Amino acid sequence: MSCKHYKNSPQKYYKIISFATFVTLLYACSTTKKVPDGEYLLTKNTFTFTDKKEPFDGELKGYVQQKPNKKQFLFMPLGLLLYNAANPKYDTILNEYMTYPSEMRTQKLRDSLFIKYNMKSSVGKSLLLDRLYHNWGSPPVILDQTKVEKGAESIEKRLTYKGYWDAEVKFKTKIDSAAKKAAVTYFITHNDPTYIKEYYYNIPDPVLHNLYQQKINGTLIRSGQVLDQTVLEKEVTRLNEIMRDYGYYRFNSANDEIYFVADSLKSRKQVPLTLEIHKDSIDTPYKRATIGNIDVAIVNEASEYRKNTTKDSLRGIRFHKVDNKYTTRSVWRNIIVGNKQIYDQKKLDLTKRNLLSMNNFSILKAKDSLRHGGEGSPNDSIIDVLYILKPLPKYELKVGTDINYSQLLNLGISPSIDLTTRNVFRGAENLSTSLAGTFGSIRSTKDISQRILAYELSAQASLNFPRLLLPFDYYKLIPKRYSPTSSIVLGATVQNNIGLGRVNFNTGLNYLATVNDKVSHRLTLFNTQLSLTKNKSAYYDYFTNDRDLKDEIFENYFQNSPQGAATKAKLLSGQLSVDEVSQQIVTDNAYRNSLDQAGADLFTAFTGILVNKDRQTQDVLISSMIYNYVYNEIGKKDYPNAFYFNGKVELAGNILSIFNQKRNDGGGVITSPQRTIFGVPYAQFVKFDIDVRKYFKFNGNQTLVLRQFVGVGIPYGNSSSMPVIRSYFNGGSNDIRAWVAFGGLGPADSQIDERVRTYMTDNLKLTTNIEYRLPFNDMYEGALFTDIGNTWSLRDYNDGYGDEFKFNKFLGQVGIGSGFGLRVNIAYITLRLDFAYKIYDPNKPTGDRWRFKDFQPFKPTLNVAFGYPF
DSSP: OOHHHHHHSHHHHHHHHHHHHHHHHHHHHHTTTTOOTTOOEEEEEEEEESSOOOGGGGGGGGGOSOOOOOOOGGGSOHHHHHHHHSOGGGHHHHHHHTTSOGGGOSHHHHHHHHHHTTOGGGTTOOOHHHHHHHHHSOOOOBOOHHHHHHHHHHHHHHHHHTTOTTOEEEEEEEEETTTTEEEEEEEEEOOOOOEEEEEEEEOOSHHHHHHHHHTGGGOSOOTTSBOOHHHHHHHHHHHHHHHHHTTOTTTTTTSOSEEEEEOOSSOSSEEEEEEEEOSSTTOOOOOOOEEEEEEEEEOSSGGGTTTTOEEEEETTEEEEESSSSSOHHHHHTTOOOOTTOBOOHHHHHHHHHHHHHTTSEEEEEEEEEEEEOTTSOEEEEEEEEEEEEEEOOSEEEEEEEEEEEETTTEEEEEEEEEEEEOOTTSSSOEEEEEEEEEEEEEEOSSOTTSEEEEEEEEEEEEEEESSOOOSSOOTTTSOGGGOOEEEEEEEEEEEESSSSOEEEEEEEEEEEEEOSSSEEEEEEEEEEEEEEESOGGGHHHHOHHHHHHHHHHHHHHHHHSTTHHHHHHHHHHTSSOHHHHHHHHHHOHHHHHTOOHHHHHHHHHHHHHHHHHHHHTOOEEEEEEEEEEEEEOTTOTTOSSOEEEEEEEEEESHHHHHHOEEEEOOOOSSSOOOEEETTEEBOOEEEEEEEEEEEEEETTTEEEEEEEEEEEEEEOTTOSSOOGGGSBOOOSTTSOTTSOTTSSOOSTTOOSOHHHHTTOOBSEEEEEEEEEEEESSSSEEEEEEEEEEEEEBSSOOSSSOOOBOOTTTGGGGOEEEEEEEEEEEETTEEEEEEEEEEEEOTTSOTTSOBOGGGOOTTOOEEEEEESOOO
């Protein structure tokens, strides 16, 4: 920074320097506030590698016994600062107070502790702030030399485990007596690792020996590798899964049947390794187990099984029921394991999952066990399976209320009533009906000083079947292990939230097949939606920005067109409607050619108004087939760096085109006429959506999330553009958060008037999200994020918008927003607050798109939502 620059704005930099000095002093003074004399606050662990670094070295710091207080806020230990903010004289009381269960933490308990510790003057004090500081904070980590030594030993043991048998770990403690702080440096020397010279396997059982030979190509162990015991553990896990898949019941269940022998007598650096698989000391042969009896009991109490039930059977499965409320076949469909089949633990697990997913039963007992022989000795090759099921109540009523926030609706309330009726047709079918509403207020478009009621009412019914609704036996095509289900959906919604309301009716037939816990397929055979617009003629009453632009172009036309005066007179007398005048203006080529640049820009904005009006007020019928593929590793413990893929394709209108009527709807002011079904235009398009996410876990609990969304909608046939309810828009709490939904980030770098561009939608969308998540504690989590993206048109319609997608231009047409957020985890709900700022606005004039000079730190775009954005 030059002296000249500083002299021009000394006050600005004085404030910055003063604030930085204040934060530094606060940090330096407060962290050791509660460190006893003669002891030291551990501030840092440093790891120095004297010879080389290995890929796994990042995990070594996790084996240290003592770690400094975590740093979060402004790179300071927020937990420690909060703990130190509590009054020190209450520390002993609060430490004991927090050992009691939450229901016992009352004023009476606090008073008893005050008396116990001879602090009678504090009786009656709630200590609310001190309790919050103490509870949310974390005590200082005091240096313990014994733990430092044990930490060095743990690191050395881990290095040995990773194959570095001669590794050495030393440490040095640096103490600052005046500051009451200490830092520890660990000096790590790997030395040369131990390698696997040759790899052998000794498996006396000939069947297992042959099976392992068949799977040897998948082994994780190779000659020449470092002798890493974590790799050996993974190989044991692989073998367990293979053997159990091939019918070896409880194989290695005690973890004593598979082990490795390393011969280090001749050398510690080149060691022969042998895999040993033995059942016991005398090598008893292994037996493949088969499924014997499969008993499924449907009872109200476990004690009713056998004595109060009647027996039925279907394809090798025995059913025991106290009544006939459930057909045998409806339950049989979800039993994946079969009589006389080779034992497979995955099928047993899947059967339990299927029975629970029916939402008709709770499982009182699920048991698989070896069958006992005639003299009480177990037969180790036959497994009997038992499930005792208890029917859930016939009816289940749920009443709830949600509070939500959006930029359009502000704060709203959403009451709902859900009724589930189980086993409607005795085949475990569930009928779910729901009534829901969202009520709030929006600023009136007629008078911005007033607020008016906004609402959305919906009724939905869904009939769910634990099978596929097909007129043929599909089990050979779609196995039972895929847990196929079907649902028929029927619903209606009435919206009145931006003046023009909508009435929507929808129905559909959905099929779902779950391949495993990561992969699922969903096919909507038909998804029909009828969307009708209310109050079409009142468009300009509610969209006042559009009305102002319309009035401006009308006045310009009346004054500058030869037909202007006559047209104005006809409009005022009622001979021409507003739409007829608008159509006359856009088709008057002589008037358009006479416009200067300012007039041409106004004309372009006017055509944008007409496009918005036609699309916002359009009645449309959409009947489509949708296929959705999902691959999801999120939440799986074996996938810390989870991957997520959601691909969807929708094909609409082809069936309706067969039955369409020849007459048309006449079109809109600027849009072309369309063929109709029962007087309502139907849409034809194909749409592709791809949502890809990758999660990276590091430093224990921190997460970096990368997300890419690609959406393309291609209208054809009866549609010249995508229906507005299937088009893409920008902004909102799950999108580009620096812009509110319909908040001004328009297609590409279009310079059309922002008041019009706000409500423009398009048929191609690219959005990239990057988010770094940093937990402060179990309840609070911070986030830093950047959102990048926009929408485009697939082709140039010569409308002057400049929204066509071009590979050599699109990178300069994306909007960029960044910010920070706070997540609050309460029970199973995550409240999210995101504060976002516009960094690059492609809709601003060239030279004014980077927004740093207009940056206002105290005026972010606030997003309030529940759950993570992705």
